[in-house]
Amino acid sequence: MEYALSVKDLRVSFYTRRGVFKALNGVNLELRRGEVLGVAGESGSGKSTTGLAIMGLLPRNAKVSSGSVLFDGRDLLAPLTSIRKFSTGRNESAIRKLHRELAPIRGKRISMVFQEPMTSLNPVLQVGYQIAETLVIHNPSLLASRKLARVRATREDTTALLKVIKENEGSETAVREFVESRHLKGLEEQALFIWRRNDINELRKERLILDLCCEKVGSTTKRLLESLEGGMGITKAPVLSRLLRRVLFKEGYRKAVEFLSTLGVPNPEKVVQMYPHELSGGMRQRIVIAIALINNPDVVIMDEPTSAVDVTVQAQILELVKDLKRRVNSSFIFISHDLSVLGEVSDRIAIMYGGRVVEVGPKEIVLKAPRHPYTTMLINAIPTLDGREIRGIEGEAPDMRNPPPGCIFNNRCPFAMDKCRKEEPPSYKVSEDHYVACFLQGGK
Amino acid sequence: MRLWIYIARRLLILIPTLVGLTFIVFALTHAGGNNLILAEYINPRLSGPAREEAVAKLTAELHLNQPIYVQYFYWLAEVLKGNWGYTNTPIFSGSVTQAIALFMPNTLSISLFAALLIWVIGIPLGVFSAVNRDSVGDNAVRVTSFGLYSMPIYLIAVALILALGVYLKVLPFAGVVNPLLVSNVPWYHNGISYPTHILLIDAIIHGDWVVAGNAFLHMILPSLTLALGVLAGVIRILRASMLEVLDQDYIKLARAKGVPERAVYNLHARRNAILPTVTFFGYTVAGLLGGAVVVEEVFNYPGIGYWTTQALLNNDVGGILGSTLVFGLILIFTSLILDIVYAFLDPRIKY
């Protein structure tokens, strides 16, 4: 089976003044291509730590004692696991190395959305800048060809393009072929975006598409853009790179506007000029989602993207995620402590407890016929609209400085046996695709 | 634009503050009764009938027999006209405005030089210290800045004089220039250079590079002392706020979208970290002015601080009040400027 990403036996501890907290104790997760994997569990069960570890964004007091994150045939966490004896200094330099190594991947092939929309955007930078930045860093040649396409295209080209669009009713392949035949790559997404807008009339659309031509740029800028398009990086020469960046950011804003409007942001032209504090929580979360998705990454990790927003906004965002799942071919890890939210968006659900995945399987099975005692109890604790009786889980989560030996749930599990206090239960396959880490499922 | 409206409004709010400041100075003048005022305004070299005539004229001019608030307005009118009274100290006697015109440029030049040093040393060091937190370099910066922070400014001055001036003999540490160099210069007499009263600039204007170089060397130690006194605070605040910023979610997001580390620090973190430091810079200016009094005294540098000390030592009412007014005005206007800078840097400020 081919996975978009897989996490193997990940163990992470946090070194703090009050002791060493064992946050992850052997997490195994596989993310399939094109799926939404939901991750649930109570607070402190290690959901965010798992997400941060995949991104290589663990804080400096975190030690990765074993395990790997396999992506595209390489172990992303190799620099961290190579540290043998923990010290913050050593960890710090390993983390710096990790940032250097992963920067080209982050935001381009794997990206992440954080829980707090209020704090995850930079307060002193315009929203459009923050979106455009991701493009300028990872995809400057796309921006260059978009801009160059408008420079190269003649009125005759756009007239013909409009005809192609109209004849093929906006079919993507036809437009792409046409654009390639005329060496105007970069024009297709701009034209199709305009064509698909529904807030303006045909006449206006035609005008806008016809206007995608005959732009003028200075000869230096043009040369710079052409070398970028040809695969050279952004030049290092100070004045030139500044000039080029200005042009690229401007184009990035333009693409940001297009992208935001596909995410259902009203008035995107205005929104990109705003600062984060001028936007509501739901809108900011959309911006963060736009940043994560604009480069078409293979893997998107969403850490509680709806936990800090209202029910109605939550519904809007869940709708958006469902829609994205249909439209883009990324794979998603969707973290939430709310199982009913996961029920809405996921294909499979993994349940975490005490830094381990205790149950994972198809959504319907995990929610309707759970096999791990913790999952069952978790589901019974959730109030629902029909007002059925709920039951809390007795006892407290274990102290992760000193987790109980054996099954980590044994101090709260009503079925705990002697064996549970001595051995760690392995992951049993209970049915196709359904795995449970509990001795009750073994030997059957 | 909105920012202009904000500045205009901020200027309007300034009026009551200015009225307050001037009123306090006025009240101080009048606290000692009319004699003090006469002492302030009448050229002390007058005596006999000339003096009496002057007293009568002044009483009429300042309306000293009128109620106090009326007097205030007349006094204010005088102040606005530029009549700030007289000062009489060993280093200068004449009108207060003249004294200010003479001494201010020197203070300004060492303060600006110090501010520049703080800016170019303090910010990179603070950022460096936070980014390389707990490294050897960071520890060195922290220990040094803590040492400086806990040292009174005159100790710093004495230490620098001993080390660089007396022991290594690389820098001069008294006055603004070697007097031998300017003894025959036409644009310099009685310790005053013309036209700007800033020796360095005047020397450059007249193309006298030897004097310019020497004047510059004389500026280094006082400025450095002044800078070191304030620098420690700037580094500490910047390091702390940079560390706080580096822990924010938006830094995590910047990394999550693949921003290279250098840009994370320089673009995403630094501007946010500097914001609280801007406010701190307001205190810095106060610190610089307070420091200037000490530093100018120690280095015999004829600036406002030096003059103020002289005025204090000689019970020179005009000088004391004049420098109070000047210091007050400087503080008020720097806080205005900093507010505007802050509003400009931080989009969250509503204006």
Add this chain to the structure above:
Amino acid sequence: MLIAARNLTKFFELRGGLTGKGAVQAVSDVDVEVREGEIVGVVGESGSGKSTLGRLLLGLIAPTSGEVLFDIPEELLQKYDEARSANDKKTMEEIASKYSITRKSGRELRALRRRMNMMFQDPYSSLNPRWRVEDIIMEPMVSTGYLTGNEARKRVRELLEEVGLPREFAYRYPHELSGGQRQRVALARSISTLPSFLVLDEPTSALDVSAQAQILQLLKRIRERFRIGLLLITHNIAVVSYMSDRIYVMYAGKVVEGGPKTSIISKPQHPYTVALISAVPGNSRGPRVILRGEPPNLVDPPKGCHFHPRCPMVMDNCGWTAKEVAEELEFLLRGRYYGMLKEGSKVVPQGELEILVEGAKAEEVRKVIEEEKEEVKSLRSIYEVREGNGGALVKLMRYDIPGMYRTDEGREVSCLIYRKT
């Protein structure tokens, strides 16, 4: 009746700049009731005024207008309501002067404080970190003069048991407790003086589902045992649906629907309630209604029905004003009907109910309106388009302000759809 609010209103004056900047209309003209031993849920989006309502009911902030009547006999409340509909100020005043909590002072107020209490959302900041659990729980008993120090100390042990904590916890500090345990301590404190009315502001929002389940069960038990009337404020509809007997739904400072839990959850009537309940994840009854846009700015809330800009059922008389309609018309004329509006011409609202479309012909504008009415609902409020001075003059009909309409047993809805003609 344990507590009844009538026409309760709270505007927070905004200060700033050289001149005032209006007021936040946090709660406007609200009627609510809580009976003895009843759990009443208040739901709504963030900023809809739930917490403000809670604080008003406890007299922690003074209302801008309206009354909070405490412990008022049913007959008198009825009399008050009758007087209100007859606009008989004198009788209203007479009753209010005796039962309104805002008119109490001194000893009476202290006695009242003992009878009502509040518990907050954040289990981390609502307990003084330097006090031990014992001192925290004792404080209200001593400060209201309910018990003396030693008696109170003894009572703390009983209360701890009541909320399911071991007695030794009396000597712990808050930072030594988990979130769920802190909320138990907070609960013990708020029931220490045996109040008859308790406001719970998001008591479980910061907790995990498992701890939440425990606290909710505990609350139910405490209600049974002490017959306390509870006002449960939360944005979690499932929690309210599990806990309450009756529910009030708030939107933009107003109660839009109130009534028995079962009927509201299974047959919501107000369009906002319908959307809210359909948005609960995992809810499979009926189609999901996704609301567009965002809650309004309460400094200048929408006219008429506060919900009209987002309402999927909105009608022509729900509160459309010239400003809103002009904006949509201009958007249409610059987008879909590009070319109709001449370069430099604008769509200008004139007063509340008239719009001038500069340089346009009435005939053309009328056609646009006819065509777009179906989709752009604000256009339905237009009843006339005429040639005017320098363009087409568009006239809007006068809007209505919805009152509270009784629809079925014990249910009231603030929506013009349910207005009986």
